[in-house]
Amino acid sequence: MSPGPLPLVAEGVGFRYLGADRPALAGIDFRLPAGAVLLVVGPSGSGKSTLARAIAGLVPRDVPGTWSGSLRVGELETASAGRTQIAARVGLLFQDPGSQLVMDRAADDVAFGLENRGWALEAMRDAVPGALRDAGLAGFERRRGSRLSGGEQQRLALAGVMAPSPAVIALDEPTANLDVAGATALFERLAATKALGNTTMVLVEHRADLAWPLADLVLALDRTGTPIDLGPPGLVLARSRDRLVSEGIWLPGDAPDAGGESRPGMLEVEDDGPFLVDARDVRFAYEPGRPVVRDVHLVIRAGERVALVGPNGSGKSTLLRLIAGLLRPSAGAVRLDGHDPARLRPSLLAGLVGYVFQDPELGFIEDTVAAEVGLGLSGGAATAGLMDRLGLPLQTFGGRNPYRLSGGEQRRLSLATALARRPRLLVLDEPTFGQDRRGWESIAEIVDEVTDAGTAVLVATHDEAFAARVATRRIEMAEGWIVADDRGAVAEREPRSGTA
Amino acid sequence: MLSPVDLSAGQEGSLLNRTSPLVKLGLALIWLIGLALIQDPIRPLTLAVVAVAAGLTLGRIPPRRLIRSLVPLGAAAISIALANLLFAAANTDPAAHELLRVGPLRLTREAAEAAAALGTRVIAIVSTGVVFAQTTDPTRLVDALVQQARMPERFAYGALAAYQAVPRLGQDLATLRQARRVRGLARSWHPRLLVGLLVRSIRHADQLALAMDARAFGSGPRTAFRPLRWRWMDLVVGVGGVTILGAMLIR
Numbered sequence: 001m002s003p004g005p006l007p008l009v010a011e012g013v014g015f016r017y018l019g020a021d022r023p024a025l026a027g028i029d030f031r032l033p034a035g036a037v038l039l040v041v042g043p044s045g046s047g048k049s050t051l052a053r054a055i056a057g058l059v060p061r062d063v064p065g066t067w068s069g070s071l072r073v074g075e076l077e078t079a080s081a082g083r084t085q086i087a088a089r090v091g092l093l094f095q096d097p098g099s100q101l102v103m104d105r106a107a108d109d110v111a112f113g114l115e116n117r118g119w120a121l122e123a124m125r126d127a128v129p130g131a132l133r134d135a136g137l138a139g140f141e142r143r144r145g146s147r148l149s150g151g152e153q154q155r156l157a158l159a160g161v162m163a164p165s166p167a168v169i170a171l172d173e174p175t176a177n178l179d180v181a182g183a184t185a186l187f188e189r190l191a192a193t194k195a196l197g198n199t200t201m202v203l204v205e206h207r208a209d210l211a212w213p214l215a216d217l218v219l220a221l222d223r224t225g226t227p228i229d230l231g232p233p234g235l236v237l238a239r240s241r242d243r244l245v246s247e248g249i250w251l252p253g254d255a256p257d258a259g260g261e262s263r264p265g266m267l268e269v270e271d272d273g274p275f276l277v278d279a280r281d282v283r284f285a286y287e288p289g290r291p292v293v294r295d296v297h298l299v300i301r302a303g304e305r306v307a308l309v310g311p312n313g314s315g316k317s318t319l320l321r322l323i324a325g326l327l328r329p330s331a332g333a334v335r336l337d338g339h340d341p342a343r344l345r346p347s348l349l350a351g352l353v354g355y356v357f358q359d360p361e362l363g364f365i366e367d368t369v370a371a372e373v374g375l376g377l378s379g380g381a382a383t384a385g386l387m388d389r390l391g392l393p394l395q396t397f398g399g400r401n402p403y404r405l406s407g408g409e410q411r412r413l414s415l416a417t418a419l420a421r422r423p424r425l426l427v428l429d430e431p432t433f434g435q436d437r438r439g440w441e442s443i444a445e446i447v448d449e450v451t452d453a454g455t456a457v458l459v460a461t462h463d464e465a466f467a468a469r470v471a472t473r474r475i476e477m478a479e480g481w482i483v484a485d486d487r488g489a490v491a492e493r494e495p496r497s498g499t500a
Numbered sequence: 501m502l503s504p505v506d507l508s509a510g511q512e513g514s515l516l517n518r519t520s521p522l523v524k525l526g527l528a529l530i531w532l533i534g535l536a537l538i539q540d541p542i543r544p545l546t547l548a549v550v551a552v553a554a555g556l557t558l559g560r561i562p563p564r565r566l567i568r569s570l571v572p573l574g575a576a577a578i579s580i581a582l583a584n585l586l587f588a589a590a591n592t593d594p595a596a597h598e599l600l601r602v603g604p605l606r607l608t609r610e611a612a613e614a615a616a617a618l619g620t621r622v623i624a625i626v627s628t629g630v631v632f633a634q635t636t637d638p639t640r641l642v643d644a645l646v647q648q649a650r651m652p653e654r655f656a657y658g659a660l661a662a663y664q665a666v667p668r669l670g671q672d673l674a675t676l677r678q679a680r681r682v683r684g685l686a687r688s689w690h691p692r693l694l695v696g697l698l699v700r701s702i703r704h705a706d707q708l709a710l711a712m713d714a715r716a717f718g719s720g721p722r723t724a725f726r727p728l729r730w731r732w733m734d735l736v737v738g739v740g741g742v743t744i745l746g747a748m749l750i751r
Contacts, residue, residue, distance in 0.1 A: 056714050087716030098668065099704060100711035102661045104639050111725035113715040124725050146664065160715065326678040350684030361699070362672060363679040365692065376684045403699050417683065 005034035005200045006089060006167040008055065012069035015050055015059060024050045025225040028069070032217060034167075037194055037201040039211050039233070042221030043248040043436040044408045048204040049095075050225070052172040054078060055202055057086035073168050087117060091166035095173040095434075097153035098146075101160075106132065106148075107141035110160045117164055127163050135159035135189055150312045151182020155189060162193065170202045175210070176434045179311045179462040183207055190214060206436065208250040222247050248438035254465075275299045276424055276456050277323055281332035284318055292318045294480040295332070300458065302424065305451050307471035308460040315480040316460035317358065320427050323458065324353045337424060350376060354418030358429040360410040361403065363417065369405070370398035373416045383420050390416050390442070408439050415446060426450055428459040432466045444469050507637060508562065516559035516635040519737045520730065521644045524636065527741040528628050534749040535624060541616040543748055544624035550744065551624070555631035566634065573626040581619025585611055638663060639726070647728045654718050661712065665704050672700045 013028040025047040032038045040048050053059040057078045060067040071078045073089050091113075094100045103109040110131050114124045132140055135155040140148075145156055154174055161169055171190075175183035187210045193199060194214060205211040212218070218236045220228040220243075228247065229240040236244075237251065244251060277300035284293040293315045300306055308316045321327040322334055325341025334341055337352055344352070357363045366372040369392065373383045387394050390412040397405075402413060411431065418426060431443050447457050447470045461467055467474055476484040511517055516524070535544060552570075555561045588611035590596045596608035642660045645651040676696045677688040712718075 053710075058710060058714060062710070062713060083713075083716070083719040087719045092714040094707070094711055094714075096707060099665075099707040102657070102664075102708070102712055102715070102717075104637075104664060108639060108725065112717075115722050115725050116716040116719060118721050118723050120723065121725065121727060124723070128725075146667065164716075321678065324682055326682060346681045346686050346688075347684045350682060353682055355679075355682045357675060357679060359675070361703075362675040362696065363683075364696065365680060365683060365685070421684075 004167065005198055006074035007034045008032040008038070008168055008200055008202065009072045010069065011071075013051075013054065013071050014068040015047070015054065016066045018064035018066075020065070023047075023225055024065075025054075025221075027226055028219070028221075029227070030217065030219055030230055032200060032202070034200055035194075035197045036216040037203060037214050038217045038219060039215035040202065040204045040219045040221065041206070041208075041211075041244070041249050042225075043223055044434070044439060045406060046221040046223055047225030048221065049172050052092065052170040052202060052204050055168065055170040056090050056092035057081060057083070058092070088164075089167045091161035091164065091169040093154075093157055093161050093169065093171040093174050095176045097150050097157055097177060100157045101145040101153060104144055104146070105141070106137065106143045106145060106156055106159075109145055109156060110163050113160050113164055119164075131159040131163035132156075134162060134192065136185060149182065151178050151185055154178060154182065154186055158186065158189060162199070165198060168200045168202070170204075172204050173206065173434065174203075175205065175207055180464070181311055183210060187211075187214065206250050206434070208252045208254060212252040220244055220247075220249060245437075248436040250437055254437075274302065275335070276302045276304075276337055277458070278335040279323060279332070282319075282322055282329045282334060283331040284315075284322055284327060285330050291330075292480050293322065293329075296480075296482055298323075298475070298482065298485075300425075300456050302456055303451055303454050304473060305447065305457045305471045306459070306473045306475060307467035308458065308475050308477060309462070309464065309467055310477035310483075312462075314477040316477055317429055319477070320355075320429055320458065320460055324355050324425075324427050325349050326355075347376070350423075351421050352423055353425050353427060354421065354423035355427045356411075356414045356418050356429060356431055358433070360414035363414050364402040364410075367401060368398065369400050369402055369413060370394055372402050372413060373420055375417065375420075377420055383416070386416050386419060390446075392416065407434060408436075411435070411439070412442070415443065419446070419450060422453075422455070424455060426455050426457045428457070428461075430461055430463075431459060432461060432463045440466065507634075508560075510560045510562075511635065512637075514558060514560040514635065515733065515737070516554065516631075517637070518731075518733060519635075520648060520728065520734045521636050521641040522648050523734045523738045523741075524632055525641075526738065527745065528632055530742065530745055531628055532625065534745060535621050538749065539617055541613075541620040544617075544620040547745070547748060548620070548624040548627040550748075551627045551631050555627075555634060559631060559635040561631070561634045566630065569630045569634065570627065573630065574623060577619050577622035577626055580622055581615045584618050585615035588614060590614065640728075643724070643726050643728055647724060648730070653722055657717070658712070661708055662705065665708065668704065669697065669701055673697055 010028045010030050014023050014026045016023040028051065030038065040051060042048050050059055054071055055078060060079055067079050076085055076089060078086060101109050102112050107128050110128045111124050114127060129141065132138060135158050137152065137155055137159060145153060148156060175186055178186065191214060194201060203211060203214065212233050215233050217231065218233050219230050220236060220240060222228050228243055229236045241251065277298065279296055279298045282293060282296045283291055285291045296319060308319065310316055318327065322329055323336065325336060325344055328342040341349060364372060366375060373387060377383065384394050387397070392409060392412055402410065405413060432440050435443065444466065451457055457470070459470065474486050475482055507517065531547065538544070552566065555566060556563060585607065590608045590610035591606050593608065596610045598606060599609050599612060600607040638660060642656045646653045646656045673693065676693050680688050680690065
């Protein structure tokens with residue numbers, strides 16, 4: 001049933017989205033032998049996802065725009081091939097694990113792609129358990145996709161993509177929403193897939209330490225979707241390292257403590273300063289009997305920088321919401337600057353807390369960027385400066401609709417709205433998801449600035465490098481408990497392993 | 501309430517759960533038509549009791565779970581009946597039989613009868629719906645619609661996938677409301693929430709459509725991983741159900 005791995009060839013591939021003022025991709029050339037792995041790297045907006053979708057035939061078929069050049073899977077031209085022909089050869093794994101699971105149960109979801117390709121029942125019954133086993137999910141047949149962790153969901157999606165034995169698979173930032181454990185487990189499966197040699201792989205990924213060792217060939221793109229370099233990983237690193245760094249591309253060995261040692265002028269937190277956050281014996285459950293936060297005891301002083309780390313589902317986001325007065329604890333008490341934040345009038349709460357949600361789009365309220373950042377403020381002068389620094393000058397961006405911004409721009413706008421009222425506490429939920437090196441640095445710099453001005457920062461993150469870079473205190477959560485807290489031991493921090 | 505019902509192992513093995521969802525759907529349909537034809541409050545109530553009893557025995561629905569899903573809907577039915585009792589036009593009709601007068605409030609027998617008929621009918625519909633939902637896996641329902649009722653699969657599986665995404669939209673709504681609060685807006689319920697929710701559902705739908713497309717959905721003839729066949733049990737449940745309904749409706 002499987003054609004075996006096929007080579008992938010790009011000649012002068014370019015694509016311009018309808019209405020865009022410049023191409024998303026331009027002049028892409030490569031020859032990827034059957035069974036090899038191509039890693040595509042580049043800053044935000046460099047057209048990496050567009051390339052992945054073009055390989056799966058979704059661009060230009062489902063997306064209006066102008067296509068040029070030739071992209072071939074074996075002998076098949078992806079831009080003009082029929083859906084059935086492409087589907088028989090190519091699989092595509094997306095970034096967001098939740099949105100690509102179609103069926104309720106794991107086995108049904110894996111079988112979904114086989115049913116669509118018209119497989120016989122017996123063949124499906126053979127293939128499904130094997131695909132689950134290869135994804136590290138043996139025995140998960142009857143489990144519900146919606147109840148799995150993000151990492152398990154992504155491996156389930158991988159099983160669904162691999163079950164029909166595609167000749168080529170494209171993976172579009174498959175670990176962007178995963179914690180370190182989930183990302184590592186996924187890459188173990190990808191390495192096993194590569195070792196079998198049945199599939200040619202195109203991998204778009206910014207976790208450099210995981211992705212580069214797997215690659216046979218690296219294609220680096222710049223901000224305009226034009227190639228910087230193409231070659232074996234060692235060669236690309238040797239001849240283009242400076243260029244890649246200046247484009248904001250993550251490289252292997254970058255992540256832990258990237259620039260983490262230099263934090264000049266950092267405010268020393270006084271040990272006897274007043275508590276800004278004082279949470280005692282806080283418990284919370286969305287459903288009775290299933291606590292998400294358990295007996296948490298946490299005090300934070302003005303100007304402190306606290307990183308909250310821990311796997312998916314350990315209760316980090318819920319604890320942030322309890323402290324910011326967005327949820328009311330089931331038991332225990334939270335005090336924010338002496339008030340119960342859950343009972344505080346919204347107008348007062350907004351002056352105390354600035355909150356950046358994990359998904360910035362969910363935080364937008366107004367129709368224009370200017371109205372969004374000016375919400376609840378009288379004068380506009382201060383926000384204009386803030387917006388300039390975040391690369392969203394109001395002259396250009398003020399009239400745009402927040403929902404129409406790119407992901408990175410949305411994240412920065414969200415940060416601006418959180419900072420506009422000069423809050424006492426800045427809460428960030430996974431601020432570095434999917435950020436290139438430049439976006440990552442600008443967020444870290446803003447954290448430096450606001451804490452120097454006395455604002456406390458509480459950031460939940462999977463990104464250990466970011467935690468090490470911005471925080472003076474690291475709190476670890478697991479299954480709702482706080483399991484470690486180095487309580488402001490700034491000087492003796494040990495270097496930590498783990499990657500962005 | 502909108503998330504997929506979690507069927508226990510006992511429920512999954514029960515007679516009602518193994519019956520084709522189409523048979524159950526057909527019985528529910530006859531039920532609804534029958535309800536439209538009758539006026540008295542007794543027969544709908546009897547039918548509701550029959551439905552609940554069938555759900556408990558033939559469907560092996562845990563009683564506590566059944567009560568938990570019936571109570572809010574039952575309360576809604578009673579409040580509908582109450583509103584109809586208080587605000588019925590018959591109350592101001594001088595020819596109607598007065599039951600009670602408290603100050604300006606006058607209740608008549610005609611209004612009470614109409615309200616009781618309405619309330620019991622809502623209860624009958626609600627209990628049928630709950631028993632159906634508690635004995636039917638959504639995936640199996642869609643499989644049956646496609647394989648046994650020849651519904652277009654593109655529509656059916658698309659709708660199923662959208663249904664699985666509903667809980668996610670609920671989480672989005674909660675976050676949108678929290679965002680309003682932390683930005684200083686006094687009212688966390690506001691028509692503007694619809695804009696955010698609409699944008700989100702379009703995004704989810706887009707991603708889902710792309711993911712289904714990438715997995716060859718709609719690219720050609722489709723086979724079934726969970727084949728369904730008509731069985732004797734379907735006939736027995738169908739005929740039995742029609743007989744009971746017929747006997748009660750015609751009486």
